[in-house]
Amino acid sequence: MFEIRHSDLAGRIGKLETPHGVVETPAFVPVVHPVKQTVSTQFLKKMGFELVITNAYITLRHYGDEARKRGIHDIIGFDGSVMTDSGGYQVLEYGSVDVEPADMAQFEKDIRSDIPIPLDKPTGYGLEYEMAKQYVETTLKNSKETLQVVGETDAIWVGPVQGAEHSDLVEHSAKELDSMGFQLMALGSPVELMEAYEFATLARMIAAAKKVIPAKPVHLFGAGHPLTIPLAVALGCDMFDSASYMLYAKDGRYMTPNATMRLDELTYLPCQCDICSTHSAQELKGLEMDERIIAIAKHNLHVLKAEVDSVKQSILDGRLWEYVMQKARAHPKLMEAARLFADLEMLEAGTPAFKEKAxxxxxxxxxxxxxxxxxxxxxxxxxxxxxxxxxxxxxxxxxxxxxxxxxxxxxxxxxxxxxxxxxxxxxxxxxxxxxxxxxxxxxxxxxxxxxxxxxxxxxxxxxxxxxxxxxxxxxxxxxxxxxxxxxxxxxxxxxxxxxxx
Ligand SMILES: [Zn+2]
CATH class of the missing domain: 3.40.50.10630 (Uracil-DNA glycosylase-like)
Known part of the structure; x- marks a missing residue:
C-alpha cells in the first residue's frame, strides 16, 4: 500500500496506492468543498494533484442518499483519489456534530471514499491536559468502533492522532491506533499552531508521533503554508491537506515561497504562474471580487505545488537538510523549530550512508x-x-x-x-x-x-x-x-x- 522510494532525514518520496490510483508522496492535498467549490476539480487534476480531500459531513447533510448512489468521486467531479474528513473540523469549530461515529463510518464507506477518516474530536491547541486526554480517548473509541462497522475494505482508513502539544498524549494516541491496525495516521489540527507561528511546538508534536510510528505514512491536517512544508516533510510527514489556498485568497493574501503577502501591498508579482505571467499586480487588484479570489487561489496552489516539488527534489539530491535550514531563515520562529533538529535521533535512519553530492x-x-x-x-x-x-x-x-x-x-x-x-x-x-x-x-x-x-x-x-x-x-x-x-x-x-x- 505504501512504498518508500527515496529518503533523506525523516522525509521520503513514496507511493501510496488507493482504490483510485497511485499517489506520489509527499503530497499536498487540496481541500475541496462538496457543494460550493469555485476552483474546479478538473483544474486541480490538470495541475497534477492526484489526491484531494473533501468533507463527508457536509456531503451527508447536503446530498444524503444521493451521495450514496453517485459516490463521492461523481459528487465532486474528480476521478483521482479522494480522502474524506468526517466532521472533525466542524467539531473543532462548533463543538459537536449531530451524527454518530458508526453512521459516519458507514456513510464514508457507502460513498466509496479512498481514504476516509473516522469521526474524531480534535484537540486543537491550548486545551488543558485533562480535557485533551478526554478528547483523545473519545477519538480512540470512535476509531475502534469505525473499524468494527466497516469490516473488510479496500479503502485506507486513517487513524486520527490527537493530543496536540501534550506529547505523551500524542504518543499514547499513535500507539493505540497503530495497534488497532490503521495503515495511515493523521496528525490532528495544527492549524491554530501555525496561525500562531508555533512551529517549534508543531515540530515536537510531529516528532512525538513519529517516534511511535516511524514507518507508516503520516498525514498532517491543515498544513497549508509554504513555510511549514519543508519542516513537516523533513520530520516525516507524507501528506498535508489545507484550504489555505482559498482562505488566503478570500483574505487577499498572496503566497510566496517564503511568506504570505497582502495583494494590496504588492507592486510586482514575484511569480511566473499562468495567472501572474498574464496579469500585472495592478490588473490582479482590479479584477472583480469573485474572479480575483479564484485567480489568487490558483496562484496560491501553484506556490504550494512548487514548494512540494522543491522539497522532493531536495530529497533526491540529498540536500533536504540544506533546504530546511535555508527555508528556516524566512521566519525566526521557523529557525526555532529547525534548531530542534540538532537533538532528533529520528533523522538518522532515513539519511543515506553515502550521497552523490557533497x-x-x-x-x-x-x-x-x-x-x-x-x-x-x-x-x-x-x-x-x-x-x-x-x-x-x-x-x-x-x-x-x-x-x-x-x-x-x-x-x-x-x-x-x-x-x-x-x-x-x-x-x-x-x-x-x-x-x-x-x-x-x-x-x-x-x-x-x-x-x-x-x-x-x-x-x-x-x-x-x-x-x-x-x-x-x-x-x-x-x-x-x-x-x-x-x-x-x-x-x-x-x-x-x-x-x-
Ligand atoms: Zn503566480
Missing part, C-alpha cells in the same frame, strides 16, 4: 546533521596503535590522505597517528578520511570558535581517551584547535608547518 557546512547547527553524527560515531570506534597524535589543518583537497600536507607530515613522522580535523565532523584519521562525508563536504572558510562546536571538543576528547597517545602535536597554530584542546583538557605541543616534529 554536504554543505555553514554554521554551528550543521555539526548536528545526521551525516556528521554518523562520522563522529565511526571515529569514536577507531583504535590507533600509535603513541603520538599529530593534528593537521584540513585543506580544500579531499580525502586528506591524498594531500601533500599529509604526505609531508608522514615522511617527517612515520610513527605518528596523523589526523586532520573539521569543526563540523570532528577528528578525521587519515586512514578513514575518504569515508562519507569526510571527503565530500564544502565548508565556509572563516574563523571558527571552539565553544560553538561542543561536538568537536567531545570528538577530540574521546579520541584521545580511547587511544594511548603519549603526546599530541598540533601542526600550525590555529585558535580553533588550540581552544578545543584546552576545553577538552588536553595538553598539546604546537609546531610550524615545516618544523621538525
Amino acid at each position: 554536504v554543505y557546512l555553514y554554521e554551528p547547527i550543521d555539526q548536528h546533521r545526521p551525516e556528521a553524527k554518523r562520522y563522529r560515531k565511526i571515529v569514536s570506534q577507531y583504535k590507533s596503535q600509535k603513541r603520538r597524535l599529530v593534528l593537521c589543518p584540513e585543506t580544500d583537497l579531499h580525502p586528506f590522505y591524498s594531500t601533500r600536507s599529509f604526505r609531508e607530515t608522514l615522511k617527517r613522522n612515520p610513527d605518528a597517528q596523523i589526523c586532520s580535523y573539521n569543526p563540523f565532523l570532528g577528528i578525521i584519521p587519515a586512514e578513514i578520511s575518504d569515508i562519507f562525508p569526510a571527503a565530500h563536504n564544502i565548508v565556509t572558510r572563516s574563523a571558527y570558535f571552539s565553544n560553538d562546536y561542543p561536538t568537536f571538543v567531545q570528538s577530540l576528547k574521546s579520541f584521545v581517551a580511547n587511544n594511548n597517545f603519549e603526546e599530541v602535536v598540533i601542526v600550525t597554530s590555529d585558535a580553533f584547535i588550540e581552544g578545543a584542546a584546552r576545553e577538552a583538557g588536553i595538553s598539546v605541543r604546537i609546531v610550524g608547518q615545516h618544523e621538525q616534529l
Whole structure:
C-alpha cells in the first residue's frame, strides 16, 4: 500500500496506492468543498494533484442518499483519489456534530471514499491536559468502533492522532491506533499552531508521533503554508491537506515561497504562474471580487505545488537538510523549530550512508546533521596503535590522505597517528578520511570558535581517551584547535608547518 522510494532525514518520496490510483508522496492535498467549490476539480487534476480531500459531513447533510448512489468521486467531479474528513473540523469549530461515529463510518464507506477518516474530536491547541486526554480517548473509541462497522475494505482508513502539544498524549494516541491496525495516521489540527507561528511546538508534536510510528505514512491536517512544508516533510510527514489556498485568497493574501503577502501591498508579482505571467499586480487588484479570489487561489496552489516539488527534489539530491535550514531563515520562529533538529535521533535512519553530492557546512547547527553524527560515531570506534597524535589543518583537497600536507607530515613522522580535523565532523584519521562525508563536504572558510562546536571538543576528547597517545602535536597554530584542546583538557605541543616534529 505504501512504498518508500527515496529518503533523506525523516522525509521520503513514496507511493501510496488507493482504490483510485497511485499517489506520489509527499503530497499536498487540496481541500475541496462538496457543494460550493469555485476552483474546479478538473483544474486541480490538470495541475497534477492526484489526491484531494473533501468533507463527508457536509456531503451527508447536503446530498444524503444521493451521495450514496453517485459516490463521492461523481459528487465532486474528480476521478483521482479522494480522502474524506468526517466532521472533525466542524467539531473543532462548533463543538459537536449531530451524527454518530458508526453512521459516519458507514456513510464514508457507502460513498466509496479512498481514504476516509473516522469521526474524531480534535484537540486543537491550548486545551488543558485533562480535557485533551478526554478528547483523545473519545477519538480512540470512535476509531475502534469505525473499524468494527466497516469490516473488510479496500479503502485506507486513517487513524486520527490527537493530543496536540501534550506529547505523551500524542504518543499514547499513535500507539493505540497503530495497534488497532490503521495503515495511515493523521496528525490532528495544527492549524491554530501555525496561525500562531508555533512551529517549534508543531515540530515536537510531529516528532512525538513519529517516534511511535516511524514507518507508516503520516498525514498532517491543515498544513497549508509554504513555510511549514519543508519542516513537516523533513520530520516525516507524507501528506498535508489545507484550504489555505482559498482562505488566503478570500483574505487577499498572496503566497510566496517564503511568506504570505497582502495583494494590496504588492507592486510586482514575484511569480511566473499562468495567472501572474498574464496579469500585472495592478490588473490582479482590479479584477472583480469573485474572479480575483479564484485567480489568487490558483496562484496560491501553484506556490504550494512548487514548494512540494522543491522539497522532493531536495530529497533526491540529498540536500533536504540544506533546504530546511535555508527555508528556516524566512521566519525566526521557523529557525526555532529547525534548531530542534540538532537533538532528533529520528533523522538518522532515513539519511543515506553515502550521497552523490557533497554536504554543505555553514554554521554551528550543521555539526548536528545526521551525516556528521554518523562520522563522529565511526571515529569514536577507531583504535590507533600509535603513541603520538599529530593534528593537521584540513585543506580544500579531499580525502586528506591524498594531500601533500599529509604526505609531508608522514615522511617527517612515520610513527605518528596523523589526523586532520573539521569543526563540523570532528577528528578525521587519515586512514578513514575518504569515508562519507569526510571527503565530500564544502565548508565556509572563516574563523571558527571552539565553544560553538561542543561536538568537536567531545570528538577530540574521546579520541584521545580511547587511544594511548603519549603526546599530541598540533601542526600550525590555529585558535580553533588550540581552544578545543584546552576545553577538552588536553595538553598539546604546537609546531610550524615545516618544523621538525
Ligand atoms: Zn503566480
